[in-house]
Amino acid sequence: MIVAEAKPIKEILEMINGLKRVLVVGCKGCVTVCNVGGAKEVAILASAIRIAGKKHHNEVEVGEMTLERQCDPEFIEELKDIINDYEGIISLACGVGPQFISERYPEVKVFPGVNTKFIGGAVEHGIWSERCAGCGTCIIHLFEGMCPIARCSKSLLHGPCGGSSNGKCEISPEVECIWDKIVKKKMENGRLEDLLTLKPPKDWRSARDGGPRKSVREELVI
Amino acid sequence: MSEYKSGSNLEKVLKAGHFALTGECGPPKGANVEHLKEKLQHLKGMVDAVNITDNQTAVVRLASWAACTIMIQEGMEPNFQMVCRDRNRLAIQSDILGVYAMGVRNMLCLSGDHQRFGNHPEAKNVYDIDSIQLISLVKKMRDEGKFMNGEDIDVPPKLFIGAASNPFADPFEFRVYRLKLKIEAGADFIQTQCIYNIKKFREFMKRAVDMGLHERCYILAGITPLKSVGMARYMASAVPGMDVPDELIKRLKGAGKGKVAEEGIKIAVEQIQEMKEIEGVAGVHLMAIEWEHRVPEIVKMAGLYPRPKV
Numbered sequence: 001m002i003v004a005e006a007k008p009i010k011e012i013l014e015m016i017n018g019l020k021r022v023l024v025v026g027c028k029g030c031v032t033v034c035n036v037g038g039a040k041e042v043a044i045l046a047s048a049i050r051i052a053g054k055k056h057h058n059e060v061e062v063g064e065m066t067l068e069r070q071c072d073p074e075f076i077e078e079l080k081d082i083i084n085d086y087e088g089i090i091s092l093a094c095g096v097g098p099q100f101i102s103e104r105y106p107e108v109k110v111f112p113g114v115n116t117k118f119i120g121g122a123v124e125h126g127i128w129s130e131r132c133a134g135c136g137t138c139i140i141h142l143f144e145g146m147c148p149i150a151r152c153s154k155s156l157l158h159g160p161c162g163g164s165s166n167g168k169c170e171i172s173p174e175v176e177c178i179w180d181k182i183v184k185k186k187m188e189n190g191r192l193e194d195l196l197t198l199k200p201p202k203d204w205r206s207a208r209d210g211g212p213r214k215s216v217r218e219e220l221v222i
Numbered sequence: 223m224s225e226y227k228s229g230s231n232l233e234k235v236l237k238a239g240h241f242a243l244t245g246e247c248g249p250p251k252g253a254n255v256e257h258l259k260e261k262l263q264h265l266k267g268m269v270d271a272v273n274i275t276d277n278q279t280a281v282v283r284l285a286s287w288a289a290c291t292i293m294i295q296e297g298m299e300p301n302f303q304m305v306c307r308d309r310n311r312l313a314i315q316s317d318i319l320g321v322y323a324m325g326v327r328n329m330l331c332l333s334g335d336h337q338r339f340g341n342h343p344e345a346k347n348v349y350d351i352d353s354i355q356l357i358s359l360v361k362k363m364r365d366e367g368k369f370m371n372g373e374d375i376d377v378p379p380k381l382f383i384g385a386a387s388n389p390f391a392d393p394f395e396f397r398v399y400r401l402k403l404k405i406e407a408g409a410d411f412i413q414t415q416c417i418y419n420i421k422k423f424r425e426f427m428k429r430a431v432d433m434g435l436h437e438r439c440y441i442l443a444g445i446t447p448l449k450s451v452g453m454a455r456y457m458a459s460a461v462p463g464m465d466v467p468d469e470l471i472k473r474l475k476g477a478g479k480g481k482v483a484e485e486g487i488k489i490a491v492e493q494i495q496e497m498k499e500i501e502g503v504a505g506v507h508l509m510a511i512e513w514e515h516r517v518p519e520i521v522k523m524a525g526l527y528p529r530p531k532v
Contacts, residue, residue: 158354162388163462170462171338183396201351
């Protein structure tokens with residue numbers, strides 16, 4: 001899923017400073033799963049904005065709504081009848097949500113309420129970890145199911161580098177060295193020779209480096 | 223064309239079978255050319271080539287290529303270090319042509335310390351290719367006269383290709399295989415990380431020799447003299463992939479006030495002499511960090527002066 005983190009309330013209040021009517025819009029997709037942008041978080045943020053408004057004698061009317069998904073125009077359409085009641089929209093979806101809302105309702109001010117971080121998953125309760133860099137040409141089968149593009153700090157295709165120490169990356173003892181894991185798993189599985197071949201440089205055109213991307217599925221295009 | 227790949231002094235010394243000695247010099251944090259020249263003067267005639275570091279530890283310094291050209295003007299031979307952290311494949315190939323045009327004949331291919339270490343941790347990183355792909359690229363440019371994309375190069379760069387190896391990083395069992403990969407990619411010589419744990423280095427070299435790697439490329443053992451107990455402790459605790467045994471720190475401490483530096487030099491000389499006896503070691507890479515002026519005495523005490531003329 002796409003993992004996001006809530007923006008500090010102070011930053012959100014600065015963004016919407018001076019607005020009297022604000023709508024907080026959640027999403028039932030990834031951001032609900034990572035507890036940052038679902039109906040519950042919409043309610044919490046709406047309350048926080050109201051309280052802050054009262055505290056500064058600047059009452060703000062805050063609406064709440066949570067859509068099925070904000071990455072689908074079909075659901076963005078549901079805002080149609082209420083959007084003009086508000087001066088600003090705070091989207092708690094990933095970076096796609098505020099853009100889709102902006103595109104559909106160009107006259108409304110849209111603010112991001114979260115920081116979109118990465119494609120990953122929950123590794124422990126309350127802890128999410130990056131797994132995919134969205135490079136567009138998946139090669140994890142070459143590395144025992146672990147992605148060095150997303151998980152090695154240097155995206156090395158021939159690791160581990162000289163900074164690997166006790167299974168940790170040179171950048172921080174908090175970061176695991178994925179290459180340490182890849183090598184150990186290859187050894188355990190008797191497939192070390194897979195790592196003894198030279199891999200050609202990656203073609204980054206399929207990644208963000210090749211410019212903004214689009215996926216076209218002819219059979220689905222109407 | 224000669225029988226040499228690059229014709230560099232370092233290549234000639236190694237090919238003639240001499241025990242090679244390379245030095246190292248970090249460019250200044252600024253354009254203080256006089257200071258750079260002064261540091262280089264201590265190394266002149268003392269070593270066969272001098273590595274010029276490339277924004278080492280991810281701290282911005284005078285460009286490695288520029289310091290190399292200044293060195294050539296001073297009549298010395300540089301070993302141009304290049305890291306993959308700061309350049310994509312366009313800049314890499316362009317810089318390789320640039321340094322060759324300016325007279326550089328040795329190049330060390332590195333991944334580079336991650337920028338989060340350095341003084342611009344906010345920077346975007348590049349890592350378009352890794353150090354092993356960089357080695358392959360320099361070899362392709364030199365031997366095939368082609369760019370990475372297959373286009374012809376009008377006058378290819380003839381460089382003696384170096385790579386680094388850290389025998390003390392983890393997992394230890396894989397280190398010698400990674401060295402093999404670098405040799406297969408095209409490394410002509412290897413300079414290792416600073417060695418303090420000689421026992422572990424012997425084990426690493428034994429594995430390398432058993433695989434015949436010492437016959438396929440020249441391995442230079444990295445030596446960095448310890449200036450103080452504080453430096454030894456820092457190396458032991460704060461530098462990832464560095465192995466400094468406790469007894470070495472104890473020995474430095476035991477030297478007593480005012481004598482630690484001398485002891486550090488003595489240790490370095492002993493280490494160099496040990497390296498001469500280890501099978502497969504073709505020379506020493508002496509990294510006297512901000513201690514260039516002590517290099518002449520270390521070289522002389524180690525019996526490596528004068529340097530061979532080939």
